[in-house]
Amino acid sequence: VSYGTAGFRGNASGMEYVFFRMGMLAALRSKLKEAAIGVMVTASHNPEHDNGVKLIDPQGEMLAQSWESLATALANVTNDQLIEQLKQIIDSQKIPLSNASVFIARDSRPSSLSLSRAVLDGASAFGATCHDHGLLTTPQLHYILACYNGGDIKVDEEHYYQNYASAFKALLNVVSLFSRFHQRIFYLDCANGVGAAKLTKLAERIGANIIDIVVYNDGQSGKLNENCGADYVKVQQRAPAGLNMEPFHRYASFDGDADRLIYYTLDSDCNFILLDGDKIAALFATYIRDNLKKASINLRLGIIQTAYANGNSTNFLINQQNIEIACTPTGVKYLHEKALTFDIGVYFEANGHGTITVNQECKNKISAAAFDPNKSAEERFAAKKLKLFLDIINQTVGDAMCDLLAVEAILQDKNWSVKEWYRIYTELPNRQAKVQVADRRIIETGDAERKVILPSMLQPAIDELVRKYPSGRSFVRPSGTEDVVRVYAEANTQENADDLAQQVSLAVYNIGGGVG
Numbered sequence: 001v002s003y004g005t006a007g008f009r010g011n012a013s014g015m016e017y018v019f020f021r022m023g024m025l026a027a028l029r030s031k032l033k034e035a036a037i038g039v040m041v042t043a044s045h046n047p048e049h050d051n052g053v054k055l056i057d058p059q060g061e062m063l064a065q066s067w068e069s070l071a072t073a074l075a076n077v078t079n080d081q082l083i084e085q086l087k088q089i090i091d092s093q094k095i096p097l098s099n100a101s102v103f104i105a106r107d108s109r110p111s112s113l114s115l116s117r118a119v120l121d122g123a124s125a126f127g128a129t130c131h132d133h134g135l136l137t138t139p140q141l142h143y144i145l146a147c148y149n150g151g152d153i154k155v156d157e158e159h160y161y162q163n164y165a166s167a168f169k170a171l172l173n174v175v176s177l178f179s180r181f182h183q184r185i186f187y188l189d190c191a192n193g194v195g196a197a198k199l200t201k202l203a204e205r206i207g208a209n210i211i212d213i214v215v216y217n218d219g220q221s222g223k224l225n226e227n228c229g230a231d232y233v234k235v236q237q238r239a240p241a242g243l244n245m246e247p248f249h250r251y252a253s254f255d256g257d258a259d260r261l262i263y264y265t266l267d268s269d270c271n272f273i274l275l276d277g278d279k280i281a282a283l284f285a286t287y288i289r290d291n292l293k294k295a296s297i298n299l300r301l302g303i304i305q306t307a308y309a310n311g312n313s314t315n316f317l318i319n320q321q322n323i324e325i326a327c328t329p330t331g332v333k334y335l336h337e338k339a340l341t342f343d344i345g346v347y348f349e350a351n352g353h354g355t356i357t358v359n360q361e362c363k364n365k366i367s368a369a370a371f372d373p374n375k376s377a378e379e380r381f382a383a384k385k386l387k388l389f390l391d392i393i394n395q396t397v398g399d400a401m402c403d404l405l406a407v408e409a410i411l412q413d414k415n416w417s418v419k420e421w422y423r424i425y426t427e428l429p430n431r432q433a434k435v436q437v438a439d440r441r442i443i444e445t446g447d448a449e450r451k452v453i454l455p456s457m458l459q460p461a462i463d464e465l466v467r468k469y470p471s472g473r474s475f476v477r478p479s480g481t482e483d484v485v486r487v488y489a490e491a492n493t494q495e496n497a498d499d500l501a502q503q504v505s506l507a508v509y510n511i512g513g514g515v516g
């Protein structure tokens, strides 16, 4: 087993020892950092029978990459090598014999309760003080941990709701003075996951007169992530089970642990229209850019994408909006890291995981501008809106609930329905596919996963296929969470995108050692 793109993941049965050992590792990391460390038990959008575990660093960020290999090593030794392996970590990292504190939370999978107890046992074995936060969304645990380590030792789940509900209400108070927003009601598929109950609590704190959400797939009857949730809707490009869609109504989906959000609708011909992470990023970035401009504040804004970003989103942002873009490999830890290099960084994976990072100095600058007597009333107003907007964002990690509030606030401010939003640019038709190969590690990529380096025959083959299709683009990479090679293709028509994906899949199969 290995600590992959998003921690350890796999079939829940027989994985208890990994969770127990990650509890131990979290305790060691806590001693080293002299701060609380988080452990989240979830397998996100995977099927209900899977589970997973990931560690969260003190400021609510992902576990430092240098510790991923320690986690992998610790998970893979036999029981009789365990003590020796722990000693090695303690020695090599110079871990002091100080106190430890570990925060644990879990998603709603049937296996999550007992696996979170295994984490607790492991952490307790090193004398850590454990705080079991029970059922939470992944971003809630990131938030609570960051607040706690920031000095707010009483922080709890309720604090999260109060914080974001009041931030949202504060912004709406300002924008709704001028807005004639009609389409308040919208429909949310919660993937039968933990997000359903949590979103309901948040919405209650906001008030039904301000936000009106009808929740579907709340976990009362259906199975987690089965024919529903953000990943299903994004990959299948169709409505989740249980939803009867109507043209131009607004729909959204969370994934199983509520760190991904996507929107969708139908056009007048009942074609399915997806507003994915790319479109949310474009909405956020243009809103921020416009308000920075109106407030005459000069800050460096950037959008961070991966190779999966739709080609037309990239064109729109660079050529029409003049916004700086960076591309990183897949995995939010890479996007987050890059976002921090900008004054304001907006990052999203196309699948709907993303957030905004702002450094404190810039936040102060924006807050100060809102009261600056040397600025015009219009400039101050834009700065105030921007400040309130950024308060809605969970900066530690992509958070479906916060992102949802942020989207809703912008639509209200702009007085936009989903129609105006999706028309900001038209996506190129695209297709994702998976290919089974004997050993996916033989595929090596470069240029932020946009080119294959090894096997050397593969990239020329892809290039030749891509040339045949107008607006064609395709790339392949080994998945970090599944034993497959992923293929992405886009082209001018859906037929061509499907065709290209199939041709490239075949090339991967033939050159990359396909099986089955």
Ligand SMILES: CC(=O)N[C@H]1[C@@H](OP(=O)(O)O)O[C@H](CO)[C@@H](O)[C@@H]1O
Residues within 6 Å of the ligand: 005, 006, 044, 308, 330, 331, 332, 349, 351, 478, 479, 480, 481, 482, 486
């Ligand atoms: C194409 C795609 O959506 N890939 C996902 C998926 O990673 P893979 O390495 O592609 O399996 O899971 C990751 C963790 O959730 C997420 O960060 C990433 O975007």
Ligand SMILES: [Mg+2]
Residues within 6 Å of the ligand: 044, 045, 255, 256, 257, 258, 259, 260
């Ligand atoms: Mg998730």
